[in-house]
Amino acid sequence: MAGRAAEPEVIWARPERTGRGPKPAYSRADIVAAAVRVADADGMDAVSMRRVAAEIGCGTMSLYNYVPRKEDLYELMVDAASGEYDLSRGPSGDWRADMLHVAREARGILHRHPWVIRLMTTGYAFGPNALRFLEHCLECLKDLDLPGGVKMELIATVNGTVMTVVANEIALAERARGLPWSEEQEQAVRGAYLMRQLAGGQFPRLAAVFAESGVEPLDAEEVFSRTLRRVLDSFVTP
Known part of the structure; x- marks a missing residue:
């Protein structure tokens, strides 16, 4: 299928942004934070590459330079939520x-x-x-x-x-x-x-x-x- 990678990829193994050019205007964290805001406000059905791109103020196609697939965006979102655990509390022994x-x-x-x-x-x-x-x-x-x-x-x-x-x-x-x-x-x-x-x-x-x-x-x-x-x-x- 056009646009699909020939082999499976893991989003965590990819660089923040593919391709050459000037310094990226956005980070992966910016994109994920925007997607989370949309999902929190309007639910998962509202999360689309177009909506997230509009949320951060970039073109939809530009977003694919940072996150190649919607499935990758979902994975990033889930991991962002996992980052909210407070792991500073060490084991108590119980x-x-x-x-x-x-x-x-x-x-x-x-x-x-x-x-x-x-x-x-x-x-x-x-x-x-x-x-x-x-x-x-x-x-x-x-x-x-x-x-x-x-x-x-x-x-x-x-x-x-x-x-x-x-x-x-x-x-x-x-x-x-x-x-x-x-x-x-x-x-x-x-x-x-x-x-x-x-x-x-x-x-x-x-x-x-x-x-x-x-x-x-x-x-x-x-x-x-x-x-x-x-x-x-x-x-x-x-």
């Missing part, structure tokens, strides 16, 4: 606490940049910031008596769990913004409907669960932490 801290940081990043959930694949997991993140996690897990490959599975499982939780949180928040009444009113109506269904005797096990725990709103932070602890414990429980 690997569970350290990984829970990482999970909370990931949750914050995904809420700031929800488009990452849509883009994230293992193919984008080895940019410079992602590698620093993985090295940090492995350092936190250094005293855990598991093979290296299993530790990598642990990190991937934590990330996958966080993405699932955040995707649900984002969907609920978007739904709530579209309601013509308050979220509290919505939940009250749904709770009343649920209790009527449980009172009919068709769902005795569900009724027993809700009789024990009630239908009060859950503490999202506590549920998140408890879920991640169970995920972490699963790697050391026979």
Whole structure:
């Protein structure tokens, strides 16, 4: 196909800009920052080479001198988000606490940049910031008596769990913004409907669960932490 490289390329192995000429007017970081701003404001569907070029004030074709493919732009964007982890906090000696801290940081990043959930694949997991993140996690897990490959599975499982939780949180928040009444009113109506269904005797096990725990709103932070602890414990429980 015209314009395609004859062999696979890795964006990180390419120079900042191809071709000769005067000093580049923009850096790769400028382009990625613009793409992230567009995605944060209007979602991934708004991210195009034309829109990003307009954001930084250059021609669309000029942008391809810096980033040859849209897929490369996506990879750069994901790695930029990975750069928001605060890795200055060294291992505490408690690997569970350290990984829970990482999970909370990931949750914050995904809420700031929800488009990452849509883009994230293992193919984008080895940019410079992602590698620093993985090295940090492995350092936190250094005293855990598991093979290296299993530790990598642990990190991937934590990330996958966080993405699932955040995707649900984002969907609920978007739904709530579209309601013509308050979220509290919505939940009250749904709770009343649920209790009527449980009172009919068709769902005795569900009724027993809700009789024990009630239908009060859950503490999202506590549920998140408890879920991640169970995920972490699963790697050391026979």
